[in-house]
Amino acid sequence: MKRLLTLILDGEIEQGFDATLEIRQGDLHSPSQTRIKGRLSGNRDLLNCYRHWQQRYLSLEMLFRALSANPEQVTNSSQRGEAFAACRRAAEVLEGSLNHWLNTDLEFRSIRDKLLRSGKKFQLLLQTNNPWLRRFPWHRWDLLAEAQADVALSAIEYDCPNPLNRQPTPKGKVKILAILGQGANLNQQADQQALEELAGKAGAQITWRQEPQASELNQQLWEQGWDILFFAGHSGTSQEGQRGEIQLNQTERLTIDDLRFALKKAIGRRPRYANARGLQLAIFNSCDGLGLAYQLAAQQDLYLPQVIVMAEKVPDPVSPKFLRYFLEAYIHPGLTRGC
Numbered sequence: 001m002k003r004l005l006t007l008i009l010d011g012e013i014e015q016g017f018d019a020t021l022e023i024r025q026g027d028l029h030s031p032s033q034t035r036i037k038g039r040l041s042g043n044r045d046l047l048n049c050y051r052h053w054q055q056r057y058l059s060l061e062m063l064f065r066a067l068s069a070n071p072e073q074v075t076n077s078s079q080r081g082e083a084f085a086a087c088r089r090a091a092e093v094l095e096g097s098l099n100h101w102l103n104t105d106l107e108f109r110s111i112r113d114k115l116l117r118s119g120k121k122f123q124l125l126l127q128t129n130n131p132w133l134r135r136f137p138w139h140r141w142d143l144l145a146e147a148q149a150d151v152a153l154s155a156i157e158y159d160c161p162n163p164l165n166r167q168p169t170p171k172g173k174v175k176i177l178a179i180l181g182q183g184a185n186l187n188q189q190a191d192q193q194a195l196e197e198l199a200g201k202a203g204a205q206i207t208w209r210q211e212p213q214a215s216e217l218n219q220q221l222w223e224q225g226w227d228i229l230f231f232a233g234h235s236g237t238s239q240e241g242q243r244g245e246i247q248l249n250q251t252e253r254l255t256i257d258d259l260r261f262a263l264k265k266a267i268g269r270r271p272r273y274a275n276a277r278g279l280q281l282a283i284f285n286s287c288d289g290l291g292l293a294y295q296l297a298a299q300q301d302l303y304l305p306q307v308i309v310m311a312e313k314v315p316d317p318v319s320p321k322f323l324r325y326f327l328e329a330y331i332h333p334g335l336t337r338g339c
Contacts, residue, residue, distance in 0.1 A: 228280065
């Protein structure tokens with residue numbers, strides 16, 4: 001079993017962060033074996049590096065959208081090369097700034113040294129309420145990259161259900177509700193057929209819904225048992241990072257609050273919903289989904305074990321590729337429930 005290391009960073013990017021590292025042998029329900037305190041100084045320059053990279057990345061996205069809309073509109077290959085190079089340079093500067101911050105801050109040394117001694121392939125859970133820290137490329141911290149550590153995000157405050165009250169993983173095929181919202185690039189029959197064949201090999205069954213009405217989505221979540229909810233399409237996050245929306249169809253945009261009661265039934269943690277199968281995972285394969293993750297974490301009575309979102313805008317062709325790679329890695333007919 002991998003060791004779980006929890007890094008709690010509480011503060012603001014300008015003033016700095018109080019840091020706590022907790023080490024457990026197992027999941028979040030296991031008692032903490034080690035707790036180390038430290039601090040990270042404020043770093044406005046790192047935030048500026050991130051914003052500069054994001055501008056270059058968005059410029060690259062707009063260039064490719066122009067190419068997709070009119071292949072003859074952009075014909076200068078040097079322009080495309082320059083856009084790639086500018087984005088790559090900005091990414092390297094951002095990565096270097098992040099590593100310098102985490103590796104040279106003296107008050108953070110005790111935590112960094114403990115991470116260095118934690119061996120290979122541990123799991124790191126970053127708990128923070130700061131929207132900028134959630135956007136930084138933590139997987140590019142050389143310490144974590146060398147250790148082949150898995151990195152996930154969590155809010156600082158959370159309410160986790162008693163593991164003794166968890167429902168067993170349902171038998172039979174894992175059921176996936178795949179919602180193709182406005183802008184989804186999964187509407188080709190060949191893509192869906194290939195993904196369904198792959199899902200069958202992984203012990204899963206996909207039900208597709210193309211740009212459903214909000215009432216239909218709520219009904220699907222309310223009346224049937226699902227193990228995984230998958231959404232592909234347009235989405236976005238508010239500037240403060242605390243609110244997300246999905247573009248369900250041409251006329252309807254939904255937040256997590258709009259789906260709260262249906263999700264509560266689908267998750268089925270409460271005795272009131274004892275007949276529900278129990279939603280285990282939600283995947284939002286859509287642009288800028290951190291606001292969606294924040295809202296799910298803020299709804300402390302939902303108890304959804306895992307959420308996968310995209311931190312930035314993603315090109316349309318990523319949707320089918322991501323689901324394909326996910327299903328290829330999805331070997332077992334169930335997911336381990338965790339919190």
